[in-house]
Amino acid sequence: MSSAFERPPAYSGIWHPDAIEEIQEKAELGRYQIRGQATKRHNLPSFDDLVFTPAGLSRMPLEGYRERCDTEVVIGEGRVSRPLVLERPIMIAGMSFGALSVNAKRALGIAATRCGISTCTGEGGMHPEEREHSSKLVMQYLPSRYGMNPYDLKKADMIEIGAGQGAKPGTGGVLLGLKMSEEVAKMRDLPMGVDQRSGCRHPDWMGADDLYMKLEQIREVTNYEVPISIKVGAARIANDVRIACKADVDAIVFDGMEGGTAASPTIQLDHAGIPTIAAIAEAVEALHDMGKQDEIKLIVGGGIKNGADAAKAIALGADVVYLGTAPIIALNCHAPIYIEDYERLGTTPYECQHCHTGLCPVGITTQLPKLMARLDVDEAADRVTNFLNAMTMEIQLFARSCGKNKVADLDPNDMRSLTQDVAMMTGIPMVGLNGRQPWWTKF
Amino acid sequence: MANVETLVIDCLDKPTRDINNLIRQAADDGVPAVEILNTRARHNIGVGILKPIHLIYRGHVGYYTVGLCDGVTAEIHGSSGWGVGDNLLAGEVVVEGNAASSAAPSIRGGSIVVKGNAGPRAGIYLKSGDLTVGGDAGYMSGFMMQNGRMIVCGNAAKGLGDSMYQGQIWLGGKAEEMGSGVTEADAEPGELDAVLETLERHQIKAPKAFRKLQSDRSLWNFNKHDFAAWKDAL
Numbered sequence: 001m002s003s004a005f006e007r008p009p010a011y012s013g014i015w016h017p018d019a020i021e022e023i024q025e026k027a028e029l030g031r032y033q034i035r036g037q038a039t040k041r042h043n044l045p046s047f048d049d050l051v052f053t054p055a056g057l058s059r060m061p062l063e064g065y066r067e068r069c070d071t072e073v074v075i076g077e078g079r080v081s082r083p084l085v086l087e088r089p090i091m092i093a094g095m096s097f098g099a100l101s102v103n104a105k106r107a108l109g110i111a112a113t114r115c116g117i118s119t120c121t122g123e124g125g126m127h128p129e130e131r132e133h134s135s136k137l138v139m140q141y142l143p144s145r146y147g148m149n150p151y152d153l154k155k156a157d158m159i160e161i162g163a164g165q166g167a168k169p170g171t172g173g174v175l176l177g178l179k180m181s182e183e184v185a186k187m188r189d190l191p192m193g194v195d196q197r198s199g200c201r202h203p204d205w206m207g208a209d210d211l212y213m214k215l216e217q218i219r220e221v222t223n224y225e226v227p228i229s230i231k232v233g234a235a236r237i238a239n240d241v242r243i244a245c246k247a248d249v250d251a252i253v254f255d256g257m258e259g260g261t262a263a264s265p266t267i268q269l270d271h272a273g274i275p276t277i278a279a280i281a282e283a284v285e286a287l288h289d290m291g292k293q294d295e296i297k298l299i300v301g302g303g304i305k306n307g308a309d310a311a312k313a314i315a316l317g318a319d320v321v322y323l324g325t326a327p328i329i330a331l332n333c334h335a336p337i338y339i340e341d342y343e344r345l346g347t348t349p350y351e352c353q354h355c356h357t358g359l360c361p362v363g364i365t366t367q368l369p370k371l372m373a374r375l376d377v378d379e380a381a382d383r384v385t386n387f388l389n390a391m392t393m394e395i396q397l398f399a400r401s402c403g404k405n406k407v408a409d410l411d412p413n414d415m416r417s418l419t420q421d422v423a424m425m426t427g428i429p430m431v432g433l434n435g436r437q438p439w440w441t442k443f
Numbered sequence: 444m445a446n447v448e449t450l451v452i453d454c455l456d457k458p459t460r461d462i463n464n465l466i467r468q469a470a471d472d473g474v475p476a477v478e479i480l481n482t483r484a485r486h487n488i489g490v491g492i493l494k495p496i497h498l499i500y501r502g503h504v505g506y507y508t509v510g511l512c513d514g515v516t517a518e519i520h521g522s523s524g525w526g527v528g529d530n531l532l533a534g535e536v537v538v539e540g541n542a543a544s545s546a547a548p549s550i551r552g553g554s555i556v557v558k559g560n561a562g563p564r565a566g567i568y569l570k571s572g573d574l575t576v577g578g579d580a581g582y583m584s585g586f587m588m589q590n591g592r593m594i595v596c597g598n599a600a601k602g603l604g605d606s607m608y609q610g611q612i613w614l615g616g617k618a619e620e621m622g623s624g625v626t627e628a629d630a631e632p633g634e635l636d637a638v639l640e641t642l643e644r645h646q647i648k649a650p651k652a653f654r655k656l657q658s659d660r661s662l663w664n665f666n667k668h669d670f671a672a673w674k675d676a677l
């Protein structure tokens with residue numbers, strides 16, 4: 001029974017059980033902890049700190065059942081001969097074959113194709129099954145260059161130069177040996193069973209001028225047909241935007257510190273990069289400073305879980321949201337099935353973050369045939385499609401209720417902040433302060 | 444040497460895109476060779492060529508020359524900028540002069556020969572195929588090499604072969620400092636002959652002796668008892 005005078009916990013605020021467990025685990029392992037999924041922080045500023053201020057008397061909403069509300073976004077329009085047309089402002093983020101099973105790749109591809117949006121190879125090369133199942137496929141061009149070749153680049157619908165991700169900005173990928181299969185090793189030109197650490201710096205470019213030349217090279221190889229984006233872990237936003245603009249990319253992807261992963265050092269997950277909401281605010285300002293806001297598309301990812309988060313990101317100035325963990329969860333991640341296998345990993349559904357072990361109980365982040373077979377591709381594709389449909393309807397719901405017939409027309413004036421922190425970060429006024437000044441200052 | 448079947452392209456009055464299109468068209472048409480004049484260290488000349496053709500560059504070239512190509516052979520009569528032969532799948536590129544940073548990055552086949560010196564990170568992420576350097580190689584050459592063979596006739600700067608997974612480095616001179624996880628190994632029968640044959644074919648003077656270096660595999664999997672190595676590697 002709870003009491004009005006509950007005693008605070010007897011343990012220290014510093015040496016709380018999590019801190020003790022962490023130290024004892026490191027004392028055993030002799031290295032930093034590695035895990036999948038995302039930061040466990042509970043105290044980050046989030047999209048939940050913003051609310052929409054839909055139409056009332058001063059503005060008319062759109063009829064939900066009758067009036068069109070456009071969701072299309074085109075990347076590279078007027079810049080390349082085959083721009084990437086997304087039917088919705090959503091992309092499935094780069095998740096490597098290696099991190100994901102081929103069944104997971106197939107299911108994501110089928111769902112994305114039905115929804116008219118793209119998937120992305122991630123690190124480790126283009127798996128033929130993925131190309132087959134995804135009508136719009138983005139190929140990542142990463143420092144490791146695993147599986148890289150000009151033929152696959154030419155098959156891609158967009159090229160994404162990877163220069164970092166939110167879950168581990170400034171460090172390279174990790175694929176522990178215990179998760180590697182023969183096929184993954186072969187595609188990456190690696191010996192079986194090694195703990196693979198990818199380079200974090202491209203082997204052949206470093207500064208802004210080099211990047212420009214690298215872009216020219218990839219445009220030459222792909223005959224200036226498809227757009228090129230660059231993906232960065234959200235950290236030094238304004239300068240990164242300037243460099244991306246100078247390199248003349250078609251889109252820039254910022255992945256906030258909430259961004260998902262299949263394996264990252266835990267300490268990095270929790271202590272590196274900046275939150276997605278802050279990244280958008282800084283990136284939009286920097287793009288305006290450069291006068292490129294209409295030309296270069298802004299794609300943002302990291303912790304986006306529903307249509308509200310997505311609509312708020314768009315209202316802040318993003319063009320597209322980039323989803324990793326949410327579609328993985330729609331596939332079945334954390335589903336309360338095969339409970340005994342979660343227990344074997346020392347975890348439970350909802351708490352699991354064992355993607356790095358390759359022993360995913362539901363067959364998503366594994367290469368073991370027995371576990372992979374647990375993911376029924378057709379059913380999983382249906383679940384992801386349903387989720388993407390629901391999310392799109394949610395985004396449209398906010399746009400219509402704000403009187404917009406295009407999702408892209410959502411803007412900062414459609415929102416108010418619930419907290420001072422987010423008001424300062426985004427410039428969106430606090431609720432109750434219509435225009436920031438308390439009302440009594442007028443009298 | 445250029446012959447009658449050689450197409451001549453003068454870079455002076457042409458944008459890079461046109462030059463590459465002309466080369467691609469020539470390869471499609473079965474033209475055996477293209478002589479490229481007035482290269483003037485221009486970047487990205489001869490990239491994304493996927494049909495066999497021989498390219499003769501008259502002068503210095505810029506970044507990524509013969510990058511992302513398959514089955515192309517090339518002679519560069521000058522020095523090259525960064526990333527010469529980037530991601531080559533098959534073919535051969537010979538640089539008569541020196542190569543700037545990151546020669547032969549991440550190549551997956553074929554052979555790159557630098558007759559002079561190579562800058563830092565030569566042979567970085569080499570995945571397969573050959574890189575031969577007639578002179579010295581710079582800082583962190585062979586970094587994270589995954590397979591293939593790198594020959595350095597002269598000296599190597601710090602960090603040679605750092606974190607290499609597989610493959611061989613043949614070093615004629617001295618390494619200022621070996622990278623993590625590199626060890627000296629005995630040559631298998633025929634291996635040294637193959638190295639010398641490569642040098643002879645390209646008229647590169649062989650050093651008095653070679654040392655064969657390869658991964659000691661200590662960095663393949665984490666070992667908490669070997670912290671000194673992993674402190675820098677993980």
Ligand SMILES: Cc1cc2nc3c(=O)[nH]c(=O)nc-3n(C[C@H](O)[C@H](O)[C@H](O)COP(=O)(O)O)c2cc1C
Nearest residue numbers: 093094095096122123259260261301302303324325
């Ligand atoms: C299983 C998994 C594998 C990933 N693999 C890659 C990768 O190969 N390359 C990359 O740039 N990002 C990778 N990411 C990060 C995603 O591309 C994306 O930035 C991130 O998931 C977005 O945040 P969210 O998961 O909160 O939606 C991966 C994420 C997950 C969950």
Ligand code: SF4
Nearest residue numbers: 333334352354355360
């Ligand atoms: S259920 Fe699978 S995908 Fe989800 S967190 Fe656990 S291991 Fe990762």
